[in-house]
Amino acid sequence: xxxxxxxxxxxxxxxxxxxxxxxxxxxxxxxxxxxxxxxxxxxxxxxxxxxxxxxxxxxxxxxxxxxxxxxxxxxxxxxxxxxxxxxxxxxxxxxxxxxxxxxxxxxxxxxxxxxxxxxxxxxxxxxxxxxxxxxxxxxxxxxxxxxxxxxxxxxxxxxxxxxxxxxxxxxxxxxxxxxxxxxxxxxxxxxxxxxxxxxxxxxxxxxxxxxxxxxxxxxxxxxxxxxxxxxxxxxxxxxxxxxxxxxxxxxxxxxxxxxxxxxxxxxxxxxxxxxxxxxxxxxxxxxxxxxxxxxxxxxxxxxxxxxxxxxxxxxxxxxxxxxxx
Amino acid sequence: xxxxxxxxxxxxxxxxxxxxxxxxxxxxxxxxxxxxxxxxxxxxxxxxxxxxxxxxxxxxxxxxxxxxxxxxxxxxxxxxxxxxxxxxxxxxxxxxxxxxxxxxxxxxxxxxxxxxxxxxxxxxxxxxxxxxxxxxxxxxxxxxxxxxxxxxxxxxxxxxxxxxxxxxxxxxxxxxxxxxxxxxxxxxxxxxxxxxxxxxxxxxxxxxxxxxxxxxxxxxxxxxxxxxxxxxxxxxxxxxxxxxxxxxxxxxxxxxxxxxxxxxxxxxxxxxxxxxxxxxxxxxxxxxxxxxxxxxxxxxxxxxxxxxxxxxxxxxxxxxxxxxx
Numbered sequence: 001x002x003x004x005x006x007x008x009x010x011x012x013x014x015x016x017x018x019x020x021x022x023x024x025x026x027x028x029x030x031x032x033x034x035x036x037x038x039x040x041x042x043x044x045x046x047x048x049x050x051x052x053x054x055x056x057x058x059x060x061x062x063x064x065x066x067x068x069x070x071x072x073x074x075x076x077x078x079x080x081x082x083x084x085x086x087x088x089x090x091x092x093x094x095x096x097x098x099x100x101x102x103x104x105x106x107x108x109x110x111x112x113x114x115x116x117x118x119x120x121x122x123x124x125x126x127x128x129x130x131x132x133x134x135x136x137x138x139x140x141x142x143x144x145x146x147x148x149x150x151x152x153x154x155x156x157x158x159x160x161x162x163x164x165x166x167x168x169x170x171x172x173x174x175x176x177x178x179x180x181x182x183x184x185x186x187x188x189x190x191x192x193x194x195x196x197x198x199x200x201x202x203x204x205x206x207x208x209x210x211x212x213x214x215x216x217x218x219x220x221x222x223x224x225x226x227x228x229x230x231x232x233x234x235x236x237x238x239x240x241x242x243x244x245x246x247x248x249x250x251x252x253x254x255x256x257x258x259x260x261x262x263x264x265x266x267x268x269x270x271x272x273x274x275x276x277x278x279x280x281x282x283x284x285x286x287x288x289x290x291x292x293x294x295x296x297x298x299x300x301x302x303x304x305x306x307x308x309x310x311x312x313x314x315x316x317x318x319x320x321x322x323x324x325x
Numbered sequence: 326x327x328x329x330x331x332x333x334x335x336x337x338x339x340x341x342x343x344x345x346x347x348x349x350x351x352x353x354x355x356x357x358x359x360x361x362x363x364x365x366x367x368x369x370x371x372x373x374x375x376x377x378x379x380x381x382x383x384x385x386x387x388x389x390x391x392x393x394x395x396x397x398x399x400x401x402x403x404x405x406x407x408x409x410x411x412x413x414x415x416x417x418x419x420x421x422x423x424x425x426x427x428x429x430x431x432x433x434x435x436x437x438x439x440x441x442x443x444x445x446x447x448x449x450x451x452x453x454x455x456x457x458x459x460x461x462x463x464x465x466x467x468x469x470x471x472x473x474x475x476x477x478x479x480x481x482x483x484x485x486x487x488x489x490x491x492x493x494x495x496x497x498x499x500x501x502x503x504x505x506x507x508x509x510x511x512x513x514x515x516x517x518x519x520x521x522x523x524x525x526x527x528x529x530x531x532x533x534x535x536x537x538x539x540x541x542x543x544x545x546x547x548x549x550x551x552x553x554x555x556x557x558x559x560x561x562x563x564x565x566x567x568x569x570x571x572x573x574x575x576x577x578x579x580x581x582x583x584x585x586x587x588x589x590x591x592x593x594x595x596x597x598x599x600x601x602x603x604x605x606x607x608x609x610x611x612x613x614x615x616x617x618x619x620x621x622x623x624x625x626x627x628x629x630x631x632x633x634x635x636x637x638x639x640x641x642x643x644x645x646x647x648x649x650x
Contacts, residue, residue, distance in 0.1 A: 012465070019638060108468050111493070115443035122437055122612060124444075128453065131607050134600045136592035138611035140337070142618060143433050167492075168436070267461035275459045282456050286463035287447060 004054035005040040007063030014291040017058055031307050066091035081298045084237055085319050086210045098319040103156030104297035110160035110297030113233055116259040119205045125257025125279035139222035145169030152198055153207035159183035173197055198225035210237035211324035230258040235288055238262040248276045261287040265290040329379035333386030342383055356632050357397045364645035388559055391416035406623045407561055408642050409531040428481030429622035434520040434613040435485035438558055442528045443583040445556030448584025450604035464487040469490035470494030472559040474523055478532035478561060484508035536649035545570035560613055561588040572602045586612040
């Protein structure tokens, strides 16, 4: 059986998987040694040749698989190293399983969300504005304990964040498609029930993927239901939210703040109005990714999945190409 | 026995203790009911009259007790509602016990310190600078786990912070006068040993009070020993640190950042150079005080101490007027 590693020559070195490393890890595992041949590619122009022989692809970069349908006749499984997979789904072949890297980001993502929630609690976005204006205006607020977090999405990052926020004393209301979850939350509701929860929300967190259902979900009308004390944290996909409407509320001073790690266009273009929105704190799409630990996390997941694949068991993190996550 | 309540007419309403509230709380406690007469003052000009009859003073404002030595002949105990008491100590009479409010700030102070430490970990001071310059420069760092916090002072706030930081995975090295502590730390050292710890510190936190020993403790030379990846959090007293030297390192870009809640002069004057120092995040001396819970916390402590006082037991939070805390 053949595993092809398709690396991204434009990506960070820390995210390139070498054939040598994978070979060593396969050899070290009695269930996997001797079962696979390997190839590794860094030149997108040569992908087609490798797809002729690949049963399994480790995808370190995105490519439109449907353009290679005629070549990739042996292909049965693609493991991607990102969590969001919306760009993969166009004309996805039924015969190929798609698995993502959801959960590998858990610890760092959860910690970033906790930090961001506490920043609202301690008034940091407002104090930064006061500092720029040389204004001394103390605010003596309370602790996180008992404040309400509405947490959209309880996948790998969302579930880890729910546990950490709960431990800090936040009341976490989780939001999932089904309204069900095994994550550590005070309550779990479905996306349809979200409107009734917004008026007393202190912190709104989105870890949602981009799907036809989530695209534009937080419209101007929905954002308008948040109270002025609320802060918004977005680490999932940007297009779930109306950033213009969010900016307007921040410009009007009717939100406590926002911490955004994701944007419609990345890098955010110079001159974009978002750069200067008050009470908006931006991180350049790096707050979930721990490059020191990420490749190893993805590789561990892949090796577990290879064992399952050989045993005919369901793969971890299999994406529903209908749901889109 | 007479308890006099000296409120601060210039202070926040939430910190004024009323005679009525204290009376209700005394009446509700079988050990305390019927034992005390009470008075309450909001006009500093009349303090002397009340001190003639007071055995115990609840001090909601600072006043130089030595100026009233001739009047306050019955006085045996002053409970102040701040943690720092350096301004009380001048010519302090041996016959009077001084107790402070250390520990009442624990939960909020610890949470603020955790947030600030995470802000360095996630590069927030640098990203704020990049945002102002419209620069997109991702940094893919790791989690808090394993990073080293050097935590100066393990009193009420320090001990609560040590527990919270340890829970988040930080390696906390506590620093106390004696080198001993019962707080949750990986190690505890004495102030004399601090120099050897600075070179591999990720986060330096000060909760130190101002005493003759701590005044200027973190001089230019000592601050120079911190690595450029380090962040500095100061929530104790400002004069423990050389703020000019700290500003120079921040201006030179050789520190990850600083979060300062305290300043040499407060409010910080308009035009002070500190307002514009890059990678410096200021909060206006409000990050430990939870006005919604603070008076109640102080009152609970005071009632416990009243029981001990009547029973002839040692008071909680008695300040050593020699050590200054």
